[in-house]
Amino acid sequence: MTEVPTMECDLAIVGRGMAGMAATLFAANRGISAVQVGMIGELIFASGLLDLLAVGWREKGILERDPWAAMDLLSKESPKHPYVRLKREEIETAFEEVVSFLEMQGLPYSSQTGQNTEMITxxxxxxxxxxxxxxxxxxxxxxxxxxxxxxxxxxxxxxxxxxxxxxxxxxxxxxxxxxxxxxxxxxxxxxxxxxxxxxxxxxxxxxxxxxxxxxxxxxxxxxxxxxxxxxxxxxxxxxxxxxxxxxxxxxxxxPTFPVSVPGLRLNNAFVRGLGEKAIKRLGQSRVLQAKEVNGGAFVLTVGRREPEMTLRARGVILATGRFWSRGLVADRKRIREPLFNLPVHQPETREQWHRVDFLDLKGHPVNRAGVDIDDCFRPLDGSEDPAFERLFAAGSILAHQDWKRMKCGSGLAISSAYKAVEAFWKMR
Amino acid sequence: MDHSFETQVLIIGGGATGTGLARDLALRGIQSILTEKGDINAGASGGNHGLLHSGARYVSSDSAVAAECRAENELLKKLAPHCIEETGGLFVAVAGDDETHVADFPHLCERAGIPATRLDIQDARELEPVLSPDTIAVYQVEDASIDPFKLSLENMAQAQALGSRLFRHTQLMGFTMGRSSIRSALLQDIKTGEEMVIDPEMVVNAAGAWAGEVAALAGLSIQILYSKGSLLVTDRRITRRIINRLREPSDGDILVPGGTVSILGTTSVRVDSLEDIRPTPDEINLIVDEGSAMIPMLAKTRYIRAYAGVRPLLKPEVEENDRSATRGFTLLDHAEEGLENFVTIPGGKLTTYRFMAEKTADLVCERLGIPRPCLTRTEPLPSTEAGRWSEPGLGPRDWIRDKNPENPILCECEMVPQSIIRRVIESITAQHERPDLQAIGLRSRMGKGSCQGTFCGKRVLAHMIEQGDVAGEEGLAHLRHFLQSRWKGERPVLWGDQLMQAELKEALYCGLSDLERYPRMRKA
Incomplete structure (x- = not known):
């Protein structure tokens, strides 16, 4: 095998969707030496809307105008939802940090009124x-x-x-x-x-x-x-x-169906703005292999198809998304997390993955499959303990949420990325 | 009462038999009304492999059925070539299969008059490189693939051109009984609630799995067994020929190429009710496991959807297993039970649909006192507009030839342009029916590709709204209905790439559009 160059950093962020971008921004703003790895991401498919939460009660699926009221419902109805591990101030701070960054990049968003608003699709x-x-x-x-x-x-x-x-x-x-x-x-x-x-x-x-x-x-x-x-x-x-x-x-x-120009604008704003910060981004590459070495650091093999670089990082944020971006993969029997082989919370059998009715208001159980975490947003090893000391997860890979039905995609990505970066930051 | 019609023959059920009968009668100059509660081929006629049997599959269980298949196979290849692809077929045994059965096979074929040629295994694997390295015996037979939708649409189209009528989405509500006959039938349009009274001379019950329910409305009892079979559609064509497992008929033992895809099946699961017939993930797992013994790559192939049909089997005098229950047909003449103008044609199979229709029409003619000979044995089945666009490849060819910038492609997976969608809509409205996305999907390739309607569903609906085919919020109900019906086939095959596709679909329709919160199709 040919030698590939090695790069060192404190924090590697895997993924270029909303969670990966937000995590990279938070890391950059805190002066963390970070490297982002990922193929051009799901942002092309993003509507450009930043949903926070509109459905907190999944059985009846009632739409809430007040996302914070919906969050109160969540803590009763879906106590393992990642939002339940976050405080309102944390979510608001995270949102504010992203939205003001986007504004600086010439992509202004509506001001946060604390309420959901109706719009046409x-x-x-x-x-x-x-x-x-x-x-x-x-x-x-x-x-x-x-x-x-x-x-x-x-x-x-x-x-x-x-x-x-x-x-x-x-x-x-x-x-x-x-x-x-x-x-x-x-x-x-x-x-x-x-x-x-x-x-x-x-x-x-x-x-x-x-x-x-x-x-x-x-x-x-x-x-x-x-x-x-x-x-x-x-x-x-x-x-x-x-x-x-x-x-x-x-x-x-x-908004339009894909290709979504507002999604491209988000992608471009992040790429542009992060480029101005002291941060490395390995665009159009993916993590081919990941392992933990002595002392709890990670060695990631990075490349498009063939290994092109070895990345040594003290911590990793896994923001690889769900099936569409291969953050999770499924065969006929099981759902796996392919990079770290983390345990994946999932229904017992494939028969239970999807409901008989596509548009069933209760949502499909498979959408709640994903990675279980602790309060620091670290994936668990199958028990109550983190799988790795400094491996964090953010965004849609997280278990116990259904972003499509709860209308919480961007909010979850942003606030979980915030929490993961903060948790890593505090451990230094 | 809104409408009343007189007709010589009322046919109940728009599957292969019903539509074949409508054509057979029409060619004899006998006019009929066909009523169907769903759409054409909604039951077992649409839920099968599309396999025109050589007869070899039945040589050990029923040599009479095998011989019927052989005869009809030859006839249909001549008379309906546009519905058939002469793929040829192989019977393949792999290590572990019953060797006595393998040894008996050529003799049984010979006895039933079915041509079967033994191939050298090496040669067979050159013909079909995906065959298992564990193959131990291969026979070549004259199986072919047939498009059941095209077949039924064409049969019905010719019957209509000759003066017969079709009522789709129309439910038989009941009969008015005379002393020794059915006097009239009450029908209801499921979509509009409109009622119709039909005064027929003869009534033919060709309702397939529903034949027992229809007979019950006339006060008769027919015991029908329901055997559900599920099938899978691959994203591309795996073999050139039909591949049958050379063993006693069992699960997942036939792979049939059809156009650009292959179809793998089936299962045989006894069900008690016809409500909610759908393939399940467990059945699909079983079919894939079984099929991959014959063709290992079937374990890794991408499947884009699944479907299920119910085989109606006449309850045998002695209990036996469903696979060996006869696939032949019996014509039930209810004159023996005191109803002179009522006939039931249950059971049977796609390959012999024409023969069944002929025998039924013979009996109908006899009862009507109009002794006219059957013409479907000699008259070719015409190719018409109605059945035209279900054929893969035809849409793109037409589009490329016309190359008109104002004729965009609406279904990208299957390359279906707007002009074809328009023509399909027109062929539906010409039959006095209201077009909807499902009916268009049935009559064209729209929605049949790997995206399963994600993009074309919205696009075709937009086209229909713009052209005034659908109005206002009703369009959203149409879309919901269409997505739900696609989902029935998608759900059992959602792993790997197809799960990714489903995730995108849900992101667009639920994540972005909140369609799950919009009204369902209103029932009349």
């Missing part, structure tokens, strides 16, 4: 979220007021339909209507997919002029205009302002 359903990109705020307001509103979509974009949204909402919001316009530069109506190409198209002033010219005559009584979330990458804020001026009413973005 690409299906025309209404969902609750805690903190939305500021580019979506005018839509949240229009929905709240049920003000006359126009949703615009583009010829050739099969993944986003204004009519689908307005038709589904018609009964609740009679003032919403839709219209289809050409996407700038696509008069021949070629097939379009959401993503950076559409976003970059919107960065050119000429294209915005064309778009505004097509939308303006359709506005009529609308108080706001909703557009699929493709309005630029880094210049999103300026583009929205520019379109507002040209069209004459506030413009807002509506």
């Amino acid at each position: 690409p299906l025309g359903t209404i969902k609750q979220t805690y903190c939305a990109p500021r580019s979506m705020l005018a839509g949240i307001q229009a929905l709240r007021e049920k003000a006359p509103c126009l949703v615009v979509d583009f010829h050739g974009l099969t993944d986003f339909s204004g009519k689908q949204i307005s038709a589904a909402l018609q009964d609740k919001w009679p003032g919403i209507r839709s219209a289809r316009v050409p996407f700038p530069g696509n008069s021949e109506k070629r097939e379009l997919v959401t993503g950076d190409i559409m976003a970059e198209t919107m960065e050119l002033s000429k294209n915005r002029e064309d778009l505004a010219r097509d939308i303006r005559p359709l506005v009529n009584d609308a108080h706001a205009v909703g557009i699929p979330a493709v309005l630029g990458m880094e210049k999103n804020r300026d583009i929205l302002e520019d379109l507002r001026e040209r069209i004459g009413v506030p413009v807002f973005e509506i």
